[in-house]
Amino acid sequence: MVKVLVIDDSRFFQQEMDFQLRHAGYEVIVADNAYKGVELAKKERPDIIILDLVMPEVDGLVACLNLKSNSRTKDIPVIMCTSYSNTENAEKAIESGAVGFISKPVDINLLKVKIQRILGAEHG
Amino acid sequence: MTTKEDGKTLPVEIADFKVAKNSAVLETTSLGSCVGIVLYDPVNKIGGLAHILLPDSSISKAQTSSPAKFADTGIRAMIEEMIKLGGQKNCFRAKIAGGANMFESVLPDPCMAIGERNVEAVKKVLAEEKIPIVGEDTGKNYGRTLIFYIETGKVIVKSAQYGTKEI
């Protein structure tokens, strides 16, 4: 089963993603901040990471750079997500190493398509 | 700012104060980060209630028609009016309520702490004026309504979440 790590400080969003992704057939693990998220990624090696852009203390861009600079996590694809969607944020996300971008409220069907495309590309 | 008496409940709005005597009742609602200040003279049965927004008139960048916007000018103006009505300053007592931080967030923000600064400023001015504070319900995170019975000096503080208490 595909394992998805969700890193977001909102308990509500964590629960919502957990429900939606499990129903879509994925295994879900959750972290509520960047530190825990990076540690969890190193430990659990998810297949893909959904990362919130705006978090207190350490934001998504810094977290993404962190993930990309660590040998254990650099190859895990990251999809950045945020309620503030514009081209500039999407560009910043890509620059920090994300392969994709999705805006909140999350359209779960769109997210599924993105995940499949990203992981399909990974496997070839 | 008006003067009335005899059993009626007189509302005190934001950035305002009222003084009255005997059986008048003064009330102010919606104290969030604002502070409600009760001054009363139990001997002469004179009382005042102010609803202040800011600590210090020196931060004001504009002219204002409301001295009661600020703790310093508001309290002093109220003291003056109470004396005019027959109050004796050395009998005055104070009770205060409000100065909450109404908002919560994932990370605390010192910019939101105006309530605390208001309470500090009020206490400072009252100390300067040598008026003892004999009742207090300040800080925390909930809104308050204050009702002041001049006759008895009784002050009731109501909140939506925690009911009614006397200070």
Add this chain to the structure above:
Amino acid sequence: MTEINNEAFSLIELDTLREIINMGTAYSATSLSKLIDKTILVNVPRVDIAPIKKVPELLGGSNLSIVGLYFKFYGNIDGKIFIFFEKETAELLVKYLTANMTFSNVSEQKEIEKSALMELGNILANSYLNAIAEMMDIKILLSIPYYSSDMLGAVIDFMLIEIAKFTDYALLLNTVIESPEIKIAGNFIIFPERESFEKIFKNVGIE
């Protein structure tokens, strides 16, 4: 130059402000509509100049129970935005948002419901500012949400205090949303900083 203290906004400036807040609210209404799958309508935007002490009355009364979400924004223009719902609306919205969730206890439920409202506020405030940023082709960033649930008068007094530092009058840029399908009532109020008004009018092409 327009001074808020002098209440000297020209008709064209007032029109511009109404258009901007209407657009912002329309974008937010679309986001909300997607989230709860209901039609959301935006009422005619209001630009009112009122003495600070009258503001609670204008917004529904100081004893109205509300849930409010407050944000600061920064960038080419700065200011604050405040979104509030009557308590019953907040309860209804939370029901929709957490429809799929089960809770192990009341305390967890309350925590997640609060988080849901903060997240909702985030989405709506972002949509609102997104609209303005696009309209003006500028950059605006939003703070984390600040949440309050209490009487309207007590919740907004923080904002009135900010205004009171400069003037005795508040400029209320207020829009209301409602739905023909469910009983909800929400307000969006934006407080641009004084310097930002000049930037807005310049940007739109009026001096």
